[in-house]
Amino acid sequence: MGEFNEYKKMLVEFIYGEITPESERKFLEHLSICEECQRDLREIREAREILRDMEKEKEYPPPVVIVEGKERIPWAAAIFLFLFFMFILGFKIKIGDNQIQVSAVESQDIYEYLADVSEKGINFAPTLKDYENYFNEINQGGKK
Amino acid sequence: MDEKLIERAKRGEREAFEEIMRRWEPKIYSFALKHLGNVDDAKDVTQEVLFLIYRKIYQLKNTDAFSSWVYSITLNEIRKIWKRREKDRVEIRLPEGSSERVGYAIFALQMIPPEHREVILLKEIEGFSIKEIAEMLKIPEGTVKSRLFYGLKALRREYLRLKEEANGRIQ
Incomplete structure (x- = not known):
């Protein structure tokens, strides 16, 4: 797990539109040359897509939780x-x-x-x- | 949320409280269900939270903060259930009848650390700002950002792992 540095922090702010114009310019400049940040951005966008799918299907039946091994006995x-x-x-x-x-x-x-x-x-x-x-x-x- | 409605509920007006319950019950249930992946636990949390709102709403000083107050109470109740669960090593079976993608998403959410899941759901589903989440959870904004960053990456990883495992079983 890499260090949570200044650019990762900016990446999160950028994703959620909570970044200042100055930081945004700095981040985009860095993004154009940093493969790690490009990968992070792509992965986080994919994760958000997964969550959006979940929200689209509001009426899904809830999952059933089972306990590993024996069933829980009340x-x-x-x-x-x-x-x-x-x-x-x-x-x-x-x-x-x-x-x-x-x-x-x-x-x-x-x-x-x-x-x-x-x-x-x-x-x-x-x-x-x-x-x-x-x-x-x-x-x-x-x-x- | 309608401030007047909250003020009326604080004064003990039954109709106002019923209206709050009607609006909030599905929100709390949905939030708890995504956290816990279990319908019975989600129902228990919802009941408890509604009861706590009823009992403590008169203590709420800032009506603007009603929403974050409710989510804080809900998270406390959810944490109690998770604390109980750690001993039982919970496994989650995919829901029947829902699409595979949603099933995997709910499953993957249960696989990531609870503190990461909390901020992800507050941000992605409930739409709070980073600052609001930090205030609600009483943690620095930097911590919210790092939890979002690592939590979302872990969620994607778990999601893909589950999909791969399921494909392996089918082939």
């Missing part, structure tokens, strides 16, 4: 959906040979049970031991 949405389905369909907890199905309604029972047996109230995170105790009570014909 993790927050995925986690939300997983928890939502867990809540609706329920989930199984296996403790030893015992297995309990916990659904939205059942989990409410568990929390009520936990509230009964614990002074902590219902706003604490139950442990597997809590579930085990709950399950044992069910088997012994206790709460449910």
